[in-house]
Amino acid sequence: VTRMLKKIDFFLNKKVKSLKILSLWKLNRRKIMDLLYSFIRKLFWKNLIFNFKTTLTQLRDFSSWLKINKSKTPFYLFFNIMATHDPYFSIPEVRKYFNLSKMDFRVVKNIVFNSRKKLDSINLNSKHLSEEEIKTIEKVYNSSVFYSDLILKRILSILRTFGIEKNSYLIITSDHGEHLCNHLDHYLWGHFTNISVYRSLLKVPLLIYNRNFKQRKIEKQVELKDIFHTILHITGVSEREVNCFKLNKSILNQINTDSEPEFIFGEYIKDERVLINKVNFLNRFRNKIKRNLILKVLNNIYFLRNNNYKYIKYNDAIEELYDIISDPHEQINLVHKNLEILEIFRNKVAEFIANINNPNILKKIMTEIEMNFIDKWSRNLTLE
Template sequence: MRDAGYQTAAWSCNPYYAGPRCGLDRGFETFGRPSDAVQMHRELREWFLHAYQPEKPFFIFLNYIEAHAPYCPPAEHMLQWATKETRAKWEAKPSESWPRLVDHMVSGLDLFSPEEILEAQDLYDEEIAYLDTKLGQLFDFFSRNGLGEKTLMVVTADHGEHLNEHHMMEHNFSLYEPIVRVPLIVRFGDRFPIGEDGRLVQSHDVFPTILEVAEVEWKRQPAHNCESLVGGEGAGARLAVAEYLVPYLEHIDRVAKSYPRIDCSRFLRSLRAVQVDNMKLILPSAGEPELYNLAKDPLELRNLAGERSDVVRDLSAKLEQWLKSFEHFRFSPAAQGELETRTSEQEFRAGRGLGYVR
C-alpha cells in the first residue's frame, strides 16, 4: 500500500505482534504500540491532526486487545451481564484464574464450577460489548471528519474463544467452530450492500478485497484459493482451511507436573481443518480424523468420519492439493536470523498479563 502511494499507519495493543520479531511493522510509516483502545484512539486522533495528508489516500491497521484474556472490562464500562462483584473477583487474582482455566481444559478435570464458567462467559461478553462501543466511537470519528463514506472499513479477528465448549477454554489446541468462526464486517458504500452474506470465506480473502477496492495491482495465485469478496454471491473462496501447528507446550508441561496421572497426549499434536460447503474435516497429526456436518451439527458433537470415509478422503485430498500450492517462504527478517529476537522485559511483562507467559 505504501508503494502504491498510500499513507500507512498501524497501532497494535498486542505486544507480541507489535515488535520487530514478527515483522508486522514493515511497510508502515507510523507504527504505534499503545496499551489499550483508549490510548490507541488518542494516538490515532493525533496522527490525523499532525501527520495526515488529505491529498493522499491512507491505509490504517488497528489491533485491539480488549477481547483477549484476561477478561477484565474497564471500570468505566457499564456492565450488562457480569456483576461488579464478579469483575472485582476475577481482577483480584488474574495470575491464578487464567492458569486454572487452562488446567481445567488440559487436565479434563472440572477445576472450575459451572458458576465460575458462567462468570467467565459473562466477562468475555462484557469485553466484546466494550469493544463494540470503541468501534462505534471509531466509526463516529471518521464520519464526523467526512471520511465515513469514503473509507473501506473491515472488522475481523484472528481467532475466536472457547468458553467450555468441548471442555475447552481460551484459544489453543483446537480448530472447532468457536475458534475458527470469527466476525467479518465490511463497509464501503454501495460496494458492499447492507445485510448478511452466507459465502464461505477466509481471513486471507481480506487482502485481495482491500487491494481491489484500492485499485492496487497484485499477483493472484488461483491455487491458493485467495479471492476478493467484491462482486456479491458467487465470488470468494469455496474451500476454507485452518491450521494450529505448534501446541502450547508450556500449558501441557505445567498440567503434567501438577497432575502426573493425567494423560495430556491428545494435546501434543498439530491440527489442520478444511471445510467445503457444510462438511468440515479436522485432521490431527496424531489420532483419528473428525468430520462434521455443520448444517445439522453446528456444535460438532457427532463425528461422522467412521461413516463417511469417502468425504474424509475427498476433503483430505483437497487439503493436500492446497498445501502443495505454496512455496516455502521465509516470512520475516527474524526467521532469517537478521534480527535480535530476545524478548524484552517490557514485552515479557505484557505477555504475562495476556496469558502468553505463565
C-alpha cells in the same frame, strides 16, 4: 521486568567468566521472568483490568493524526482493539450497564493470572468449572464485546467529524475466537488450548463497511487470509501491477460474483518450546488425562472444511469429521460413519500439505529476496 532482565543479561555477559553460571542463568531466566510477571499481575490485577487505556489513547492519537493528514494521500490504519482479549477489559460505564462487580472479575483473574497452570487444568485435565463460574465468564466476556462496539462507534464518529467516512472502508475482524467453558465449547477455555480448531475458535466476526454498501449477510464461507486480497482490491490495483494480488480471492469480488472457495484449509503447527511445557504438565497428571487429549496436545493439527463438512486431523494420530449443517458446534464425530466423505477430505488435506511443503510452489508467491533465500537453503530445508 524486561528492562531489569536485560540489565542482568548485560552484566553477566560482561562481568562473569564462568560458563556454569551463565548456562544456569540461561536455563532459569524464563522461569524467573514468569514468576516476576505472575507476581506483578496478581499484585496489580485491578489496575490492569480497570485502568486499561490503550485503545482510548490510540483514538486520541488517531484524531490528532487526522487533523494533520486528512487532506493528504490515502492512508491505511490498523487498530488493535484488545477489549475482548483475556482478561476481558472494560470501562466503568460498561461494567455498570452489565451490573458487574469486582468479584465477577476475580473469577477471571484467578484463572488468567495464575500463569498457564489453571488453564491447563481446565483444558487438558478436563476439570470443568461450575455453572456459576461459566455464567460469570460469559457475562464478563459479553461486556468486553460491548466495550469493543463502543470503540468502533467512536472510530466511525471520528471519521464523520473529519468528513472522510464516505471515502473510507472499515474491515472489522479478529485473529481468533474464544472458548468460554460450556459444553458447546467442549469445556475448553480461552484460545491458547493447544488442542482446538473448533468453531468457537475459528468463527470470528467479519464486517466490511462503506457508506455506499447495502447491508447484506453473507452465508457462504470465506477465509481471513483473503482480507489481504480484499484490501488490494479496494485500492484499485490490478493483478498486472501487483503479481501477488488475486482478484478472485478478494472477499468483495466473491460477494459480487456469488463465488466462494470450495475448501478452506488451516493448520496449527506446535511450537517446540510450548510443547516441552505441556509435556511436563502431562507427566504430572498422566493418570488423570484422557489418552486422546495427550495425542491432541503432542501432534500438529490440520483442518479442512467446506459449507457442509469439517475434517480435523492430528497428524496421523486422531481424525474427526463433523456435519456442520446439522451439528454446527462439532459435537458428534462421524469419522467412522461416513467413509466416503472422509476419504475425499483425507485426500484433499494430503494435497494441501504437499503444496505447502513444495518450495517450487512457494516461489510463485514470494518476493525476490524470499526466492533467493529459498534457492540458497532449499537443499537443506525441510518444511513442516
